[in-house]
Amino acid sequence: MxxxxxxxxxxxxxxxxxxxxxxxxxxxxxxxxxxxxxxxxxxxxxxxxxxxxxxxxxxxxxxxxxxxxxxxxxxxxxxxxxxxxxxxxxxxxxxxxxxxxxxxxxxxxxxxxxxxxxxxxxxxxxxxxxxxxxxxxxxxRAVKTDAELDHVRRAQRANERAMATAESLIESATVVDGVLHRDGDPLTSEAVRRAIERTLLDEGCALDETIVACGADAADPHERGSGPLRADEPIVVDIFPRDKETRYHADMTRTFLRGEPDPRLREWFALTDEARRAALDAVEPGVTGEAVHDAACEVYEAADVPTLRTDPSTETGFIHSTGHGVGLDVHELPRIAPDGDELEPGNVITIEPGLYDPQVGGVRIEDLVVVTADGAENLTEYPVELIV
CATH class of the missing domain: 3.40.350.10 (Creatinase/prolidase N-terminal domain)
Structure with missing residues (x-):
C-alpha cells in the first residue's frame, strides 16, 4: 500500500x-x-x-x-x-x-x-x-502504515534472533581469571558483534555497527566496546539492524551479566526496568514525548539518581533522552525527550532508559513500541533478565 x-x-x-x-x-x-x-x-x-x-x-x-x-x-x-x-x-x-x-x-x-x-x-x-x-x-513518515509496521515487525524478529545469539555466547562461555572464554580463547566484543552480524545476514538484514560494551565501556551510551568481556560486569548489547529488502529498521538493547553483580549494579538494573515500564505505561495518543520521558525520569529521581532533568551538567546517571522514532532511519521523529511532540497512532518509538557511571558500568534496556489508537503495542518479545 x-x-x-x-x-x-x-x-x-x-x-x-x-x-x-x-x-x-x-x-x-x-x-x-x-x-x-x-x-x-x-x-x-x-x-x-x-x-x-x-x-x-x-x-x-x-x-x-x-x-x-x-x-x-x-x-x-x-x-x-x-x-x-x-x-x-x-x-x-x-x-x-x-x-x-x-x-x-x-x-x-x-x-x-x-x-x-x-x-x-x-x-x-x-x-x-x-x-x-x-x-x-x-x-x-513518522506515522507508519500497516505495511510499514509489518516491515518493522519483521526486522524486530530478526533483531531478537541476533540478540539470542549474543546472549547464548555470553551464557555458554567459561570464566578464566575473571574473563569470559570460548573455545579456549577470550570472548571479545568484536567476536560477539561478528556473530550478531552473521545471524542478521542470514535473516536478510544489514547493519553499520552494533554495540557490545562491557564494564567501563558500557558507561558511554554510544561506545561500541572492544576487547575481552569480563565476568561480574555489565555487558550492554544494542542492535539496530536494517532489513535489506524493505530498508526499515528495528532497535533493541539488553544488558547481560555473567556472574554476580554488585549490589549497586543490581539496584540500577531494577530501577532501569522500572523506568522502562513507567515510560511504556505512559505511551498513548495525545501524550507528548516529553511526558513519556518525564515518566522515566521520575523513577530515577525518586531513587536520588541524577538525571539531565534535575542536573543538566551531570555526567553520570540518566544522561540521554528516553527514546526516538524508528523507521527508514534508525533515529527519526518523534522524539521521546524534553522537546518531544504529541504522539500519534502509527508512531514507532523506542523506550530505552539507562544509567551510566564509569565506576559501575552501564545499564540500558530498550524496547520497540508502536502507538495504537488506544495505547501502545510493545513489538519487543525478548525477555528482560540481567544474569545469564
Missing amino acids: DPDRSALDAALGDCDGYLVDADGADSTQRYLSGFDAPDPFVTCYTPDGVHLLVSGLEYGRARTDARADTVSRLSAYDYRDRVSEVGPVAGRAAVVADFLADRDVASVTVPARFPLGTADGLREAGVTVRVDDDDAVTRI
Missing part, C-alpha cells in the same frame, strides 16, 4: 511540487519514490503524481519498482551534451529544470540538505526553490 501523501499537499503551500535530488539511501527519497538506487536521481512530487528522472542504467528497474506515475531518462533532455557544454553541475541542473517545466512545475519545496549546485542551477533557470523548514516528509 502506498503511503498517504495528502499531508504533503498542504506542506507545499504555494509551490507546485516537492523535489528531492538524492540516492536511494536518503530516507526522504526512498519514501517518496519507493525506489532504491546507488546514484542520485530526481523525484518530483506534485498533487497530480510522482515523477522520476533517472539514468538510463536505472530506467528499466525504476519503471518496474518505483512508486511513480512517470519515469524519464536523463538522455531525453540531452544530458551528455549539456554536461559537455557547461559542466556536470550546471548541465544536470539545466536538465532538471527542463524536466520540471515539462510538468508545469515552476516552484519547488526542497529538503534542507538539498544539493546547493542543483538549487543554484534551478534558480538561474527561473525555478523558485524554497527550503522545507518544517521537514514535512520526515514528519509525515
